[in-house]
Amino acid sequence: MTDTFGTHVSGAPTAMHSGSGNLFVTFDPGSLLVDSRGKTPRKVAEDELLRLHQRFVPPEGFGAAREVLETRGTVLLDGVPGGGRDTAARMLLRQLPGSTGPFHELVPDAEKGPYLDPGQIGDGDQLLLNLSTAEEPLWNAVQDELSAFRATLTARRAHLVVVLPHHRVTRTHNAFASFLVEIGRPSGLRVLRRSLGLDGIEHTLTEPLPEPLADYLAKEPPVGEIARLAVLIERARSTDRDGRGFPEWCGEALTAVMVRDRDITRLVAERREGPQRALLLTTAMLHGAHADAVHQGAAAMLRTMGSPADDRPLLERADLVERFQEIDAEAGAGGAVRFTKLGYEPAVRAHFWHHMPELRDPLGSWVADAVTLPRLGSDDRDELVRRFTEQCLRTGHTEALVGLVSRWTSAPRDNDLLRAAAKTLESGLRDEVYGRRFRQKIYDWSREEGLSARLRDVLIGVCSEVMAVRHPDEALVRLHHLARRQRHGSTAAEVLLRLVRSDHRLRRRMLDRLADGLVGHSWPADAELFLGLTEPGALIDPGTRNHGLLAEPGVRSRLVTGWSMVFRVHPHHGWTERVESWLLTACRRPEHREALLDVLLEGSVTRGEILGRLYVIARDWAPRSGDAREKAAALVDTLFQKINIAQGIQETAP
Structure with a gap:
């Protein structure tokens, strides 16, 4: 038997068979997001979570929060902003003993309710609801729904961590007082030492801290800033050519954090000529790229x-060595251009963006073309896109990024441009402040008729490889809209099925959507998706529960509705193979035989010709059923009896 949709190999074109129709060779949109090491965003997210776990220092109250989560299934985290509540929430879920379900985030819609959807709870799921930036009305509305939500949470043995709004005025409802745990701020010194130790910088506890570092930590900066400082100290060590030692590394890193902006302001003020400033900004945007690319980029920026x-005359102009020295940069032995002082590149980018706002639009135009510079490598292009999106997201200029995506996907097909568009959306989706806005924009795009194939491929890639990591339900909806509107090939449908097949909960939600859509039968793709989603083995597989999806009344009714519509609008050669797979499973798994046959019959009971076709399919299939021929023949007899009962020819089976 072959599934309605074929197998998939990430990163390469793949042959995909859609029923009895043509064979398509499809491009894998997810390959647009694979980095130079061969890692997908999903794998990168896993690596980042592991790195976070290795460097995590439990704050005061973490043990109490863990106990509440393990015993009650839900914990409400309170604490001061900048104290690492989001990180603590993720670590609580990651460290759950015996957890079997996936991690994903809940996204309450601030404009409409209900805010908590029990359908987003899968068996054993690890759920995070981060309301740290939510307004008080949303938090109050969530509280009103939390008790009912927790009933499903308990039934499915899932766990929920809620990060509370710190600025709320109304107290937590009394019903949830026992779930509330306030966590403190972890020791900044311990956070720093742990990070440095993992990077191989062993500064023993008995050694006194350099005074500037001690003064910095005494001000209790946000935990994220301390983690960034640790990165800068390690970078200072890796570029130290004189063996200066830990105090000097700390001093250089602290300078990069605390006083670098003043240095850049002075540097820009002293370099007033256009070519100097163009080279300065280009170096910051292409930091680490080859000198030829930086030179070409600076010339393009001037234009x-x-x-x-x-x-x-050419011979009278300064050479690159002199020009780089003027901006405190140099080209290394391999030609890669870098600033000579730690922390210059982000400070230069921030200076031009904040203090010369009239350059923002032209800079976006420059980036749009600069990604095609011939001497840029794949990593250089990715970094250029990341650096520009960082500036836009910092100041809320999301429309500039949407414009870039539209521009890159409107050009003739070029995988470098499509990758740049995909990486732009990846950065937007991962942003804590504006991620929702990008998810909404992708939703709007996914419902457009006549969407270009280039933009469609980018959207499929970011939905499957980025959005699905933290917001799989929203990825499912957008991929479904794309699959419905894709006129040529079936890439969106294939990727959607791959996502949904990985999780019983997502399969259940997709069956709900398909049953609702098939009633109107206005989307031909829904029938193909239904057939691709009804592999009988997956429907009877209990997973971590004591029963499979087929045993759930709601799922069973959706399957009946789906089969009824497929039988009505699809020619029989399009669903014969799937029916045969149901018959084979019913033959091999007799404990599920009645349920499988009854769903097929209930879906076709209103049409006598379909009942007859089912019998013909079963009769022709039985001789080809391999070692189970005798059981297959008996199954055909049972099916025949059930058909007679359905048609009123026989009242009860003998």
Whole structure:
């Protein structure tokens, strides 16, 4: 037997068979997001979570929160902003003993209710609801629904961590007082030492801290800033050519954190010529790229910004070594250009973005073309996109990023441009403040008729490889809209099925959507998706529960509705193979025989010709059933009896 949709190999074109129709060779949109090490965003997210776990320092109250979560299934985390509540929430879920379900985030819609959907709870799921930036009305509405939500949570042995809004005025409802745990801020010194130790910098507990570092930690900066400082200290060590030691590394890192902005302001003020500033900003945007690419990029930036070309004879112009020295940069032995002082590149980018806002639009135009510079490597392009999106997201300029995506996907097909578009959306989706806005934009795009194949491929890639990691339900909805509207090939349908098949809960939700859509039978793709989603083995597999989806009344009714519509609108050659797979499973798994046959019959009971076709399919299939021929023949007899009963020819089976 072959599934309605074929197998898939990530990162390469794949042959995909859609029923009895044509054979399509499809492009894998997820390959647009695979990095130079061969890692997908999903794998990168796993690595980041592991890194976070290795560097995590439990704050005060963490043990109490863990006990509440393990015994009650839900914990409400309170604490001061910047104290690492989101990290603590993720670590609580990661460290759950015996947890079997996937992690995903709940996203309450602030504009409409209900805010908590029990359908988002799967068996053993690890759920995070981060309301740290929510307004008080939303938190109050969530509290009103939390008791009912927890009933499903308990029934499915799932766990929920809620990060509370710190600025709320109304107290937590009395019913949830026993779930509330306030966590403190972890020791900044311990956070720093742990990170440095894992990076191989052993600064013993008996050694006194350098005074500037001690003063910095005494101000209790946010935990995220301390983690960034640890990265800078390690970078200072890795570039130390003189063996200066830990105090000097700390001093350089603290300078990069605390006073670098003043250095950059002075540097820009002293370099007033257009070519100098163009080279300075280009170096910051292409930091680590080859000198040829930086040179080409600076020339392109001058043109974009409307600066006149240098009309001096070529031999009278300064060479690159001198020009890089003017901006405190140099090209290394391999030609890679970097600033000579730690922390210059982000400070330069921030300076131009914040203090010369009139450059923002031209800079976006420059980025749109700069990703095609011939000397840029794949990592260089990715970093250029990341650095520009970082500036836009910091100041809420999301429309500039949407414009770039539209521009890159409107050009003739070029995988470098499509990758740049995909990486832009990846950054937007991962942003804690504006991620919702990008998910909404992708939803709007997914419902457009006549969407370009290039933009469609980018959306499929980011839905499956980025959005599905933290928001699988929203990824499912968007992929479904894309699959319905895809006129040529079935890439969106294939990717959607791959996502849904990985999780009983998502399969259940998809069956709900398909049954509702098939009633109107206005989307031909829904019938194909239904057939691709009804592998009988998956429907009877209990997973971590004591029964499979087929045993759930709600799922059974959806299957009956789905089969009824498929039988009505689809020619029989499109569903014969799937019916045969149901018959084979019913033959091999007699404990599920009645349920499987009854669903097929209930779906076709209103049409006598379909009942007859089912019998013909079973009769022709039995001789080909291999070692189970005798059981298959008996199954055909049972089916025949059930058909007669359904048609009123026989009242009861003998």
